[in-house]
Amino acid sequence: MKIGKLIELCKIVDPRGNLTVAEQNIDVPFDIKRVYWTYDVPGGESRGGHAHKHLYQCLVAVSGSFTVTLDDGHDRQTYLLNHPWQGLIIEPGTWRTLDDFSTGAVCLVLASDLYDEEDYIRDYDEFLKIYGQ
Numbered sequence: 001m002k003i004g005k006l007i008e009l010c011k012i013v014d015p016r017g018n019l020t021v022a023e024q025n026i027d028v029p030f031d032i033k034r035v036y037w038t039y040d041v042p043g044g045e046s047r048g049g050h051a052h053k054h055l056y057q058c059l060v061a062v063s064g065s066f067t068v069t070l071d072d073g074h075d076r077q078t079y080l081l082n083h084p085w086q087g088l089i090i091e092p093g094t095w096r097t098l099d100d101f102s103t104g105a106v107c108l109v110l111a112s113d114l115y116d117e118e119d120y121i122r123d124y125d126e127f128l129k130i131y132g133q
């Protein structure tokens with residue numbers, strides 16, 4: 001089974017500079033209630049290292065590149081995000097790790113809900129107990 005879904009967003013090509021858009025329930029399959037982004041990630045650092053119980057997310061490398069490894073408790077799949085017109089949809093119950101950030105990489109995250117620490121699973125053994133059955 002495929003873990004995560006790489007989607008192609010529109011790319012409005014323009015000699016003045018290109019434009020990509022993501023609209024809730026049209027381009028991404030959820031309401032967008034929160035947007036955040038990570039940047040200035042030092043070389044060799046990792047982000048993520050957790051799963052969510054209910055949250056849907058779409059990750060976009062709006063600048064630079066990084067890899068995303070997804071784990072559903074049974075299998076793993078690694079994606080290279082390096083195009084600002086691609087999004088990676090991550091469903092609840094997916095452990096994610098982000099690595100190999102290029103210099104200047106920016107990871108934009110569209111999220112289906114507001115921040116709630118209670119929605120996180122930050123312990124991998126606990127994750128496996130719930131989703132690895």
Ligand code: TYD
Pocket residue numbers: 034036038046047048049050115
């Ligand atoms: P976290 O989601 O663990 O970051 P990442 O998955 O990108 O490595 O969040 C890092 C910290 O930032 C954590 O202490 C919670 C805080 N945070 C917020 O306060 N609000 C938010 O919307 C997010 C995403 C994180």
